[in-house]
Amino acid sequence: MTETQNLTLVQAVRDGLFTEMSADEDVVVLGEDVGKNGGVFRATEGLYDEFGGDRVIDTPLAESGIIGAAVGMAAMGMRPVPECQFSGFMYPGFDQIVSHMSRFRTRSRSRFTLPMTLRAPYGGGIRAPEHHSESKEAFYAHEAGLKVAIPSTPYDAKGMLISAIRDPDPVVFLEPKLIYRAFRGEVPEEDYEVPLGEAITRREGDDIAVFTWGAMTRPTMEAAESLAEEGIECEVVDLRTVSPLDREAIVEAFEKTGRAAVVHEAPKSGGLGAEITATIQEEALLYQEAPVKRITGFDVPFPLYALEDYYLPSAARVEAGVKEAVNFP
Amino acid sequence: MVALTKLRELYADMVTARRYEERLQEEYLEGKQPAFDISAGPIPGELHLAAGQEAAAVGVCHHLRPSDTVTAPHRPHHVAIAKGVDLKRMTAEIFGRETGLGKGKGGHMHLFDPDVNFACSGIIAQGCPPAAGAALAAKKRNEDAVAVAFLGEGAIDQGGFLESLNFASVHDLPVVFVVEDNDWAISMPKERVTDVEDGSKRADGFDMPGVRVDVDDAVAVYEAAGEAVGRARDRNGPTLLEVQVHRRMGHFMGDPQTYRSDADEEAALARDSIERLERELRDRGVDDAELNEVREDAETRVEEAISWAKEQPHPEPGAAHEDVFVNPPSGVTDSEPDFELAGVSGDE
Ligand SMILES: Cc1ncc(C[n+]2csc(CCOP(=O)(O)OP(=O)(O)O)c2C)c(N)n1
Numbered sequence: 001m002t003e004t005q006n007l008t009l010v011q012a013v014r015d016g017l018f019t020e021m022s023a024d025e026d027v028v029v030l031g032e033d034v035g036k037n038g039g040v041f042r043a044t045e046g047l048y049d050e051f052g053g054d055r056v057i058d059t060p061l062a063e064s065g066i067i068g069a070a071v072g073m074a075a076m077g078m079r080p081v082p083e084c085q086f087s088g089f090m091y092p093g094f095d096q097i098v099s100h101m102s103r104f105r106t107r108s109r110s111r112f113t114l115p116m117t118l119r120a121p122y123g124g125g126i127r128a129p130e131h132h133s134e135s136k137e138a139f140y141a142h143e144a145g146l147k148v149a150i151p152s153t154p155y156d157a158k159g160m161l162i163s164a165i166r167d168p169d170p171v172v173f174l175e176p177k178l179i180y181r182a183f184r185g186e187v188p189e190e191d192y193e194v195p196l197g198e199a200i201t202r203r204e205g206d207d208i209a210v211f212t213w214g215a216m217t218r219p220t221m222e223a224a225e226s227l228a229e230e231g232i233e234c235e236v237v238d239l240r241t242v243s244p245l246d247r248e249a250i251v252e253a254f255e256k257t258g259r260a261a262v263v264h265e266a267p268k269s270g271g272l273g274a275e276i277t278a279t280i281q282e283e284a285l286l287y288q289e290a291p292v293k294r295i296t297g298f299d300v301p302f303p304l305y306a307l308e309d310y311y312l313p314s315a316a317r318v319e320a321g322v323k324e325a326v327n328f329p
Numbered sequence: 330m331v332a333l334t335k336l337r338e339l340y341a342d343m344v345t346a347r348r349y350e351e352r353l354q355e356e357y358l359e360g361k362q363p364a365f366d367i368s369a370g371p372i373p374g375e376l377h378l379a380a381g382q383e384a385a386a387v388g389v390c391h392h393l394r395p396s397d398t399v400t401a402p403h404r405p406h407h408v409a410i411a412k413g414v415d416l417k418r419m420t421a422e423i424f425g426r427e428t429g430l431g432k433g434k435g436g437h438m439h440l441f442d443p444d445v446n447f448a449c450s451g452i453i454a455q456g457c458p459p460a461a462g463a464a465l466a467a468k469k470r471n472e473d474a475v476a477v478a479f480l481g482e483g484a485i486d487q488g489g490f491l492e493s494l495n496f497a498s499v500h501d502l503p504v505v506f507v508v509e510d511n512d513w514a515i516s517m518p519k520e521r522v523t524d525v526e527d528g529s530k531r532a533d534g535f536d537m538p539g540v541r542v543d544v545d546d547a548v549a550v551y552e553a554a555g556e557a558v559g560r561a562r563d564r565n566g567p568t569l570l571e572v573q574v575h576r577r578m579g580h581f582m583g584d585p586q587t588y589r590s591d592a593d594e595e596a597a598l599a600r601d602s603i604e605r606l607e608r609e610l611r612d613r614g615v616d617d618a619e620l621n622e623v624r625e626d627a628e629t630r631v632e633e634a635i636s637w638a639k640e641q642p643h644p645e646p647g648a649a650h651e652d653v654f655v656n657p658p659s660g661v662t663d664s665e666p667d668f669e670l671a672g673v674s675g676d677e
Contacts (some may be wrong), residue, residue, distance in 0.1 A: 037516030037588045050419030060486035060522040061453060061514055088453065129436040131451055300653050303434045304425050305373045306643035323488060 003189045010180040012154035013043045013119070016161035017081065019191045024079060027165060030057040031066055031083030040085055040120055054178050063093030067118060071100045074116035079165055087122035087174060090129025092325045101170045102145035115231060117164040117171045122150075123215050124265055124297075124312050125178035127305035134302045135214075135266035140172045141243035141275075147171040147196050150218040150242040154185035156240060159194030167196060176215035196241045199249035205233030208326050209253035211276050212263040213239045216313060220263045223318035232326055242272050250276055251283045258289040259325045263313050268296040291329035294319040331548055333613055337623070339391060339547045340610060344605050349393045349416075350378040350578070352425065353406070357582045361394040365583045371639065372424055374436055377645035379407040380547075381577035384602035386411040388550025388572070389477060392558040398446040398463035398476040400456030400462040403438045403508075405449045408479050414442045426641035432652070433644045446474075454480050461493045464561070473563040475503040476643040483514025484572070485528050494569065498535040503561035505554070506569045511576040512597075516588035532569035536642035539572040545602040547617065555608040564575055575600055604661060 020027045029044055035058035038045035059066050063084055070080035084090045090097065097118070101257040104112045124133035140148045149164055149171055151157040157175065157247060164171035202217065203224050212220045217238050224234035235253050239246060254260050260280060262273035273294040280292055295313045303311055353376065360370035364481065367375065379386070382404070390411035393399065401408040409419055415430070415512050438451035446466065448464070450456040460478035467474040485489060485508055497504045508528050512518060532539025542549050550572050557568035576599040580588050586594070600651040604631030607620060 032514075033516045040515065058517055058521055061517075062486045062488065066490050092452070092455070092489065125368075127368040129374055129438055129451065132375070240594070298649060300649055303644075303649045304436045305368075306425050306433060307646060307649045310646040311649055323607045 003318065005152045005189055006184045007187045008181045008184050008321060009157045009159075009175070010043050011152045012157040012185075013161055013175060014045055014047070016158040016165075017044065017047060018050070018167045019158070020079075020162055021055065026078045028055045028057065028078060029074070029081050029083065030058060030059050032061055032085055033082050034058060039083065041177065043083070043119070043175075049117040054070070058187060062183040062292040063089055064096055066091035067096040067101065070118070071096055071104065071114060074114040075104060075112045077115075077171060078117045079117075081119060081165060082118045082329065084118070084120040086132050087136060088134055090120055091119075097140070097146070097172070098143050102143045106145060107168070109321065110319065113168050114170045115165075115168050117161070117167075117173050119161075119173045119175065121177035122178065123176045123178055124302055124308060125215060127220060128198055129304055130302040131226050133308070135264070135297065137174055137242050138266055141272060145170070147175065147241065149196055149241045150174045150181070150214040151240065152176065152214055152238055154187050156194050156200075158187050159192050160196060160240065162191055163193040163196050165195070171196065174214070176312070178215040179218065183220075194240075197201065197244045197246055198241070199237050199239045199246035201235060201249075201253070202238050203234060203236040205235040205257070207233045207257060208236060208259040208261060208322055209235045209250075209252075209257045210261045210263060210322060211237050211239055211250060213242060214265070216263045216265055219313060219315040220318050221319050222315040223322065224317070227319055227322060232322065235323060245272075245275065245279065247279050247283065254280050254284050256285045258287050258299075259328070260291040261295055261318070261322050261325050263295045263318055263321075265297045265312050267299045269299050270296055271296055277313050292327045293325040295322045331551055333615075335391070335551070336548065336606065336610055336613070337615070339387050339390075339551060340603075340606050340620075341623050341627060342387045343547060343606065344624050345388065346383045346410045346628060347380055347603055348624075348627050348631045349406060349410060349634075350380040352560075352635055354378060354578065354582060356635065358647055361583065365412050367583065372437075374581075376423075376437055377404040377580065378578050378582065379404045381575040381597060381601070382509050382511060383407050384545050384547040384550050385507060385572040385574050386479070388547045388557070389505070389554040390508050391551060392554050393475070395445045396472070396474045397479060398448070398460060398474065400460045400476075400478045401440070401447070402447045402453055402456060402480050402484065403449075403451045403482070405438065405479075407444075409440050409447060411447045412447050414440060414447050414633040415444070417637045418442075420638035421641045424638045424641070425643065426638055427644045427648070428641045432648055434648065436653075453484035453489040456480065457490045457493035458496070461497045461502055461504050464502040464567075465500060467503060468564070473562055475505065475558055477505045477507055477558070479507045479509060480533065481514060482508050482510040482519060482528050483517065483522065485531060486522060491531070494531065494535045494567075497567035498537045498589070501564070501566040503564060504567045505557045505561055506556075506567070507570040508569070509574050510571055511574045512593075513576055513580065513589070515580045515584075520621060524620045527571070527672075529571040531567050537567055537569055539569045539571075541573075542600075543573050545573050545575055545605070547599050547602055547606050574602070591625065
């Protein structure tokens with residue numbers, strides 16, 4: 001049996017960075033306050049002391065520069081892991097993400113490839129204002145050429161981050177900050193990969209498939225447990241990577257149940273719930289017994305704290321939504 | 330020499346701003362200790378306070394009129410106070426209450442007040458392009474309004490700032506960019522992110538006047554800003570003004586500041602622009618009784634704003650759906666709000 005440590009999600013991220021930096025000199029971290037300070041969320045704590053300022057680089061406050069420099073390093077064969085302090089601060093570098101990070105490979109007709117991983121804490125639930133709370137995974141999933149990974153457990157955080165860093169293609173790695181320290185989990189000390197693009201079934205059930213990811217996995221599981229007491233069994237699928245989507249897992253879970261709900265904290269319109277629903281329509285229409293229920297944030301900028309519990313899908317909202325789909329027609 | 334009445338006004342605003350931050354710090358920390366919990370207490374979320382930076386805001390804004398535009402960054406309270414933003418409604422916003430400037434949906438980095446043309450951006454340096462735009466609007470309409478963008482010294486490496494300098498220069502815009510140099514950008518001292526110690530030198534490359542006020546002194550700022558704002562008002566183009574200030578507190582409340590030496594913190598505390606101005610006022614014949622009176626007035630104003638704010642209701646859940654469009658889309662929308670289901674009444 002391998003040795004494990006009991007880590008929070010953010011500690012597992014740090015452990016993943018440490019593991020890959022130890023194994024591969026080409027892995028470097030860069031961003032604001034990531035060096036001496038160890039990152040505002042402590043995701044890079046101790047890395048500066050271990051690997052030095054040449055590999056854990058404190059940058060000027062300029063996201064376009066940070067992400068663009070990572071693009072250049074990656075094109076030269078390094079494996080940079082730039083950090084943005086919050087996902088809401090990625091936008092000054094958005095041009096580098098969509099114009100370069102995602103397209104260098106296609107544009108150069110595969111002659112350049114970008115093994116880089118752009119990390120950022122994302123999502124709501126900490127009572128902070130909009131750009132500290134929003135979920136914009138759909139922006140990045142919409143951009144061909146990017147993989148978008150969102151772990152929901154410490155185990156996955158380390159394993160998926162290692163996969164992302166080793167991946168020859170660029171990955172946007174979004175870390176649900178609400179659950180950075182919400183709970184601990186067993187994380188192997190050794191290195192291991194959790195493959196990108198593979199969903200995982202968190203709970204088995206025959207009545208309805210519920211698809212979710214990131215911080216929403218918790219209220220979804222909570223709802224599933226309480227629905228089970230009423231005799232409704234949910235199959236909860238944590239997609240883990242929203243691009244590429246594990247369409248096989250989606251179709252399989254749906255064919256098993258004939259009903260589905262999607263839970264995400266991002267706004268509903270144009271959110272990934274729509275993509276999942278469309279996948280079901282295209283691939284499994286004849287199994288469908290009810291409209292797919294989307295339980296999501298609303299089409300508004302993320303509101304401040306008194307309205308946050310209203311905005312974010314709660315276990316109660318998931319329960320109600322699931323019942324609607326299960327009781328249809 | 331700056332008139333004594335003006336010095337008194339500067340002093341009153343500075344002590345108000347200082348007192349305000351000290352009281353917000355107390356309110357903010359309530360319930361968040363011992364293990365720092367950002368989501369607890371009467372002011373959840375993060376809070377960037379500006380104690381030690383009053384001289385910049387007050388020295389500049391005392392040249393401004395309500396019709397002049399100011400954009401402030403993530404650390405906006407002292408600027409808002411100096412610009413004359415309604416203190417009660419601003420405080421209600423910080424406490425997330427319905428009667429706040431932004432209906433309690435924006436928080437302390439998102440203070441907007443069209444009554445005095447005040448706006449914020451939590452995204453560093455991104456208030457600069459809109460300030461240039463406000464200046465362009467004034468110029469196009471032949472009004473004598475000016476615009477001022479505030480930002481930190483860490484933010485001057487952002488494209489948005491440098492783009493704005495060039496835009497303002499080539500179009501001779503009536504705008505002033507004010508860099509508050511508090512030596513730190515969260516954990517990063519200036520020398521780790523730039524080789525140019527004097528940020529006002531950024532102006533040289535855009536053929537724009539660049540001025541640095543090296544001492545944390547409201548009067549010196551007032552004088553330098555007088556020229557800069559006057560230049561803008563007289564349609565003689567933009568200025569970049571950098572002001573040395575000091576960060577007396579953490580970057581955000583709850584910041585353990587492990588990256589900062591005690592000596593640095595003590596030095597920042599020792600160079601207090603309020604004490605400096607007090608000395609000057611005394612030298613010019615103002616007695617302690619009068620200074621006390623100003624301080625007491627400031628305290629009363631701050632206390633009134635805070636207690637008023639805390640009595641205000643939280644926003645109702647439905648407010649989350651408001652204010653997105655002038656003409657909201659009709660027909661099937663994203664949600665049929667079910668407030669009961671959400672398990673929240675605004676006042677929870
Ligand atoms: C585009 C962007 N990147 C990162 C941040 C996070 N952040 C908030 S304040 C800050 C430091 C700003 O330093 P400075 O401009 O010197 O202002 P100060 O906080 O010292 O007043 C950072 C990095 C942000 N708000 N916006």
